[in-house]
Amino acid sequence: MRLTLVIGVCVVSFFTSAGSVLAHIGVTPGLLVVGDTQTLVLTVHNDLDRPMTGLSVAAPGGVRIGLGDVGQKWEAIVENETATWMGGPLAANTGTTFEVELAVEDATLVGPVQLQAEQLYPRGGSLPWPISVTVIPARADSSQRLTWAIVGALALFATVGIGLLALRRRGRILQEG
Known part of the structure; x- marks a missing residue:
């Protein structure tokens, strides 16, 4: 049973990550910080036997999109949270990079x-290609750190208390036995 579960988790992990491994649009870095703006570099490879004449990238809700360095071969615009580069072209079986700025809203x-x-x-x-990125929390301010310190101290206190009760009960059971 345990082996079946481990194999199942491995298979699911492989298939969920295989799409990003096989995709020909890579992203660096893959992290976005809440309340901040980051420049992402998209590495694009043209796998088809004809020239690529553009790239379009749409951002989900809560993320505002802008343009980074456009370069000389491409013309770029942003409309309705979608950045589009036109021109080029990018020859078959070659690659290039595009820069996009993403601002993650506080909410x-x-x-x-x-x-x-x-x-x-x-x-x-x-x-079409999906591009997965991960939104991470902004650095905690001092009030958030204090809250987490209090929560951590209470959790530690509760754990130690339960442990001491368990030891005390164990001692009684051994004395009775």
Whole structure:
């Protein structure tokens, strides 16, 4: 039973991470901080046998999108939380990088979020790619640290108390036996 569970977890982990491993749009860094703006570098590879003429990246709710360094070969615009680069082109079987600035709003939940990218091709062709990034909390201020210190101290106190009660009960059981 235990071996089956371990194998199941491994298989699920493999298939959930395989999409990002096989994807041809990489992201560096893969972390966003709540309440901050980060510049992400998207590494894009054109796998098709025709030139890529654009890239579109849409941000989810709670994340505002902007443009980083556009470069000389591309023209870029931002509309409705979607950044689009047009021009290029990017030849078949070659790669390039794009920069995007993402501002994470204070109310955004911590955890994984997904940007939706599309490689654009002539005559309306496109190739969609999900880009997963993780939103992490901002550094805690002193009041948050104090709250967590109090919670931690109470948890430690409760754990020690339960341990002492268990030892005391164990001693009584041994004396009776």
